Amino acid sequence: MRKKVIFRGVALPYLLLLPQLLITAVFFFWPAGMAVWQSTQREDAFGLSSEFVALENFTDLFRDPIYLNAAWNTAVFSTAVAALALGAALFLAVQADKQIRAAGLYKTLLIWPYAVAPALAAVLWLFIFHPSIGLVGRGFAAIGINWDYRVNGGQAMTMVIIAAAWKQVSYNFIFFLAGLQSIPTSVLEAAAIDGARPMRRFWTVIFPLLSPTAFFLLVVNLVYAFFDTFGVIHALTRGGPGNATETLIYKVYVDGVQNLNFGSSAAQSVILMVIVIGLTAIQFRFIERRVHY
Amino acid sequence: MSGTAIDVERLAAAARRRKARDRFFTYLALTLGVIVFALPIWITLVGSTHDTDTIGRGDVPLLPGTEALNNYAHAWAQGGGGRNTFAVPASTMLWNSLIMALVIAVGKIAISLLSAFAVVFFSFPLRMFFFWMIFITLMLPVEVRIIPTFQVMTDLSLIDTMTGLTLPLIASATATLLFRQFFLTIPDEYVEAAKVDGAGPMRFFKDVVLPLSVTSMAALFVIQFIYGWNQYLWPLLMVSDRDLETVIVGLTKMIGIGDTQNEWNLIMTTAVFALLPPVAVVVLMQRWFIKGLTETEK
Numbered sequence: 120m121r122k123k124v125i126f127r128g129v130a131l132p133y134l135l136l137l138p139q140l141l142i143t144a145v146f147f148f149w150p151a152g153m154a155v156w157q158s159t160q161r162e163d164a165f166g167l168s169s170e171f172v173a174l175e176n177f178t179d180l181f182r183d184p185i186y187l188n189a190a191w192n193t194a195v196f197s198t199a200v201a202a203l204a205l206g207a208a209l210f211l212a213v214q215a216d217k218q219i220r221a222a223g224l225y226k227t228l229l230i231w232p233y234a235v236a237p238a239l240a241a242v243l244w245l246f247i248f249h250p251s252i253g254l255v256g257r258g259f260a261a262i263g264i265n266w267d268y269r270v271n272g273g274q275a276m277t278m279v280i281i282a283a284a285w286k287q288v289s290y291n292f293i294f295f296l297a298g299l300q301s302i303p304t305s306v307l308e309a310a311a312i313d314g315a316r317p318m319r320r321f322w323t324v325i326f327p328l329l330s331p332t333a334f335f336l337l338v339v340n341l342v343y344a345f346f347d348t349f350g351v352i353h354a355l356t357r358g359g360p361g362n363a364t365e366t367l368i369y370k371v372y373v374d375g376v377q378n379l380n381f382g383s384s385a386a387q388s389v390i391l392m393v394i395v396i397g398l399t400a401i402q403f404r405f406i407e408r409r410v411h412y
Numbered sequence: 413m414s415g416t417a418i419d420v421e422r423l424a425a426a427a428r429r430r431k432a433r434d435r436f437f438t439y440l441a442l443t444l445g446v447i448v449f450a451l452p453i454w455i456t457l458v459g460s461t462h463d464t465d466t467i468g469r470g471d472v473p474l475l476p477g478t479e480a481l482n483n484y485a486h487a488w489a490q491g492g493g494g495r496n497t498f499a500v501p502a503s504t505m506l507w508n509s510l511i512m513a514l515v516i517a518v519g520k521i522a523i524s525l526l527s528a529f530a531v532v533f534f535s536f537p538l539r540m541f542f543f544w545m546i547f548i549t550l551m552l553p554v555e556v557r558i559i560p561t562f563q564v565m566t567d568l569s570l571i572d573t574m575t576g577l578t579l580p581l582i583a584s585a586t587a588t589l590l591f592r593q594f595f596l597t598i599p600d601e602y603v604e605a606a607k608v609d610g611a612g613p614m615r616f617f618k619d620v621v622l623p624l625s626v627t628s629m630a631a632l633f634v635i636q637f638i639y640g641w642n643q644y645l646w647p648l649l650m651v652s653d654r655d656l657e658t659v660i661v662g663l664t665k666m667i668g669i670g671d672t673q674n675e676w677n678l679i680m681t682t683a684v685f686a687l688l689p690p691v692a693v694v695v696l697m698q699r700w701f702i703k704g705l706t707e708t709e710k
């Protein structure tokens with residue numbers, strides 16, 4: 120789409136673009152290029168010299184059980200977060216869409232967690248699940264469950280999933296509710312007159328109409344679980360116990376910032392870039408098919 | 413004939429009962445949802461009104477105590493909480509977070525307005541190339557280029573500065589896309605009229621484009637303020653000077669590894685401080701917030 124009437128100007132449009140382009144070049148393209156370059160280098164133990172190793176950093180990663188473990192953790196974590204956050208949000212949105220009193224109040228009470236930072240969401244759930252000061256943590260102990268997410272890997276994973284999903288429900292809720300409200304009432308009335316039961320009506324009429332929204336949200340939730348949950352893991356478990364909650368993003372940080380293994384960390388960054396590019400491409404391919412609000 | 417009348421009545425009564433049951437279930441489900449959402453906040457709010465020992469013993473108070481004033485005053489002025497960290501007053505951290513969020517939100521809106529204006533209202537060589545260059549930054553979040561970005565920041569000696577904390581986060585593909593889409597809906601006649609009146613492009617920008625964009629700017633501001641306030645990995649990497657600590661990172665440093673001996677009441681007080689500004693923005697500007705959210709994702 121283009122404007123027919125435009126301004127003339129030789130230097131002005133470039134000047135207007137300059138601030139954005141400068142920041143983009145210096146802080147986005149330059150480091151991304153460096154990441155690609157560093158991913159082909161290996162430094163010696165003292166960081167004094169580096170040599171070109173082509174794709175060796177990558178092949179090493181795919182043989183490294185700790186890296187494969189992080190990839191598996193990421194798969195489990197993202198699937199669980201997306202499923203939980205989408206399921207809960209869809210259920211609540213369907214309830215809130217019904218003609219009830221105080222719908223606006225419920226809506227407000229359900230959307231505010233969007234404003235909570237992932238790391239802060241983790242802290243709030245820590246107050247609940249902490250084995251010695253938390254309500255649920257102590258409750259578990261009282262009924263004889265051996266609960267301590269600081270030593271039990273499965274419990275740690277459950278906790279980061281709950282904290283990460285909790286924060287994302289509001290976002291999904293807003294989109295599902297908007298999607299539900301854009302379904303014409305005539306369609307729903309027609310289904311009701313045909314005598315379809317509410318559950319059947321939901322799966323055969325409403326859900327198919329919502330599926331573009333659901334698909335869009337699925338991609339957004341996966342991106343969120345992959346890249347925006349660093350704070351949740353850092354605040355709650357630091358990737359532990361052992362490597363039980365170490366995800367791909369967390370490992371880039373640990374290898375780069377703590378272990379100072381720049382070549383490997385850069386190779387991991389490059390792999391993650393490929394994943395983001397893939398997810399973003401899918402997201403934009405399907406945008407035209409999305410419902411419009 | 414009276415048989416059918418009774419049937420109809422019975423059916424109607426059954427339908428009414430079913431409706432009442434459905435309604436009850438709806439309220440129950442929503443209320444449970446709200447409780448699950450509110451429980452962590454309630455526990456935190458209540459915790460911030462008790463003394464250290466009550467929480468440390470594991471009593472898990474469910475009703476507010478009497479130490480609120482003490483805790484809030486102490487956390488605000490002195491900080492505290494962790495056993496192994498130097499305390500940073502919450503007021504310092506909140507101030508840093510506020511500046512960071514405001515600079516990022518206003519900066520993003522400003523440079524995106526300018527670049528979208530250039531892309532939509534001018535024709536010049538490499539226009540689409542630059543547009544795609546901005547677009548592609550969507551695919552390069554900080555998280556995937558941690559180490560090289562850190563090295564760039566070191567080279568530019570921007571570590572431990574507010575500039576380093578904010579400037580790299582100001583580039584924004586989403587804001588540029590949003591403004592571009594909005595500018596495309598401005599009728600060509602407006603530009604023609606401006607040209608007839610002899611107004612230059614910047615005059616047109618100031619007198620026509622800016623006033624028309626106020627709604628979009630408000631919606632974006634809400635989203636970007638929250639984005640800036642909630643930054644975590646970036647300040648964690650960029651800041652070691654504790655005078656520049658932001659509140660979300662500062663809070664998790666207070667907790668450390670979750671030591672039972674922490675001053676949990678002060679940690680919870682700081683969590684409330686960290687929570688209030690962005691939640692207030694979302695709740696008070698709800699209309700803009702929903703508009704911003706649904707439109708930036710288009």
